[in-house]
Amino acid sequence: MNLRALVSVTGKPGLYKLMGQNKGGFILESLDNTKIKSVVNLNTTKMATLEDITIYGEEEEIRLLAIFEKIKANDGTTPDAKADGNALREFFREVAPGHDETRVYTSDIKKIINWYNIIKEFPLFEEEAPAPLQ
Template sequence: MNLRGIVAVSGRPGLFKLVGQNKAGYVLESLDAQKVKIVANITTTKLASLEDITVYGEDEDLKLTDVLANMVAAKGEVPDAKADPKVLKAFFSEVAPNHDQEKVYASDMKKIVSWYHLLKDLPLFNEEAPAAPAEGEAVKEDKAEKKPKATPKPANAKAPSKTAQPAKKANMTSKKGV
């Protein structure tokens, strides 16, 4: 399951795909049928990548990707997000058996189920996540290509004149009142 670039935005329903970034913020495209593009302000908007989201667990936290994978493998139908909270709790205890029942609320379960229904038909939901390089592997190409870079001059910068003398320091002591 490849959820790289899929984010949840605080204060907005649904999920978004990170398309790019500009001076004003992140350019996001909604994953619903309308495909609305928005620019989320960098300083005020909180984004949460679905790869990084975890669910409270009794022993250790559960990754959202694992919970979604269990939903795919669930024998029964995945309930609707508007289903009765008791039905959602029973389903969630099946797909995430070690979740902390005191910390994971029905609203959290509804949100995860609604995300599942948004993602299940997308092609990225069925493709493998790109593998990150292992810790022991060092990328030798990057180290070989690192050369000191010359800093480019701005186009409007003037070259110093040969006759220009450095400015003399002004005497900052005052002789008043002596």
Template sequence: MNLRGIVAVSGRPGLYRLVGQNKGGYVLESLDAQKVKIVTNITTTKLASLEDITVYGQDDDLKLVDVLANIKAAKSNVPDAKSDVNALKSFFKEVAPDHDDDKVYTSDMKKIITWYHILKDLPLFVEDAPAVIPDQEGIKGEDKVEKKPKATSKPSNAKAPSKTAQPAKKANMTSKKGV
């Protein structure tokens, strides 16, 4: 399952694909049939990547990707998000048996099931996530950026003129030592 680039936006329903970023914010495209593109403010918007979301577990946290894969395996009886609370809780015990009952609320279960219904028909739901191969330094291969030296016509020890420097005043000043 490839959830790379799929985000949930705080304060907005549904899921979005992260298309890009400009100086004003993130450019997002909704995953519903309307394919609405929006620009959200960088400073006020909180984005949560679906591949980074976890569900509280008894011992260790459960990855959302694993929970969605379990829901996909049990897709014959996936309830609607507006189903009875007891039906949601019993279904969630099947697909995420190690989840913490005290910390995972019914609203969280509804949100995950809603997300499943959005994602189940998309092609990225059936494709594998891209493999990340660490290089010798342990940095993700795709995140590593090679810095190329800048081509300059000046020698490296030459100072660039300061934009705030004021021109020297020509005055008849003599320096006197010992005064």
């Protein structure tokens, strides 16, 4: 799974594709149907690539990519992100066993489900990640 160019921006809903960089910051394109391009300044905005995001685990952190892989392996179906909190938590116990239920909130689960539903149709989801630089 090659999701290196996909980022989450603090304070903005949805996901963005990193298009490039200029003097003002990074150029991002939204992955929703609007395809709006914007520039974010890293001095004032925090963003994280999906490959770097982890969630709290009881023993160790769980990579977001591992959760996406587990969802994909379970036929790729997810509950509606607006479903009951108990249903969302039950689903998340299946795809992220060992997550810390006191520190992973229902809002986090909803965000992960929404992100998965955004990217599941993109070819990036099927590509292999490039080897890490040495």
